[in-house]
Amino acid sequence: MRHIAILLPLAALTACHKAPQESDAAAIAQVEAAQKERAPAREISPQVIDFFDITKGKLTGSGCNFVPDNGGMGAVLLAQEDRGIIKLDGAPVILAADKGSAKLPQHGWSHYTGREWALTLTRIDDGKGKTMGVIDSFTGQLIITDADNRPVYNAKGNVQCKPM
Template sequence: MARLAFIPLILLTLSSCSTEKEPSDAEAVAAVEAAQDGKHPVEPISPQAILYPDISKHKLHGTGCAFVAEGGGIGAVLLAQDERGVLKLNGEIQILAPDTGSAKLPKGSWSRYSGKEYALTLTASGPVEAVGTSEHFDGKLVITDEFERPVYSAIGNVQCKAI
């Protein structure tokens, strides 16, 4: 009779065993922090060349600097002007506001611009050289998302002149 009393206890113990692995404390904490963080995963972007039809259609003429990524052809992926920064993402022109407290670059451009989804920093990695009425330098472009995480980074050539 005493043996029969242990059968329900054994069945209860066996039913509580599971083949699923329980998350470790560190995994559980990381999952909760990620859920509370509210940040989506980093989504890299690929800026497209801003072509003359884009410049004409959106009235982007003016003076400033154009960043051409190394190995990306001859089309500029950034126009940095005194009153705006211009990117082209997924076929759409994106206008960013200048950070007038950032470093001044040639032809009235700025080193930082920001918008609703992205901010960017353009820095010189070489000396600024004058060539006729234009100036050029080697530079680096870093674009960050709304959480200041890099989503694009490239080195390239920056040409500053009337566009």
């Protein structure tokens, strides 16, 4: 009698569990497809980080500054020992230094990451590098990617590394 009492609840549970219907499988597939869908990559235009941004945000430090070709004289990236700084929509965006990436002169790094953005600053070996006292200058490339690792900004320009 005891065995029957144990088997009855198991039989009831088995009866409640049904295989998914075709419409259930289609609904599941539709939800999975929607979850994999990504919004299109949105190109960004980093703004010049000016003197007021640096003083107001206390953004001073040794490292490298990136100025894109045909971008004037203002840096759009400050690549420092502990952080990388870009300016988007009028506000500085702070990214953490990836201290496992390639080291640049004056305590800069080649890779910085954040929640929404990551960036890579690399030297372009074209013979244009020079050192003047404590300042290293060379041609470089800046690539910024979004949270899905898609490039949203790519520029070549001048990198200047100096103590601050």
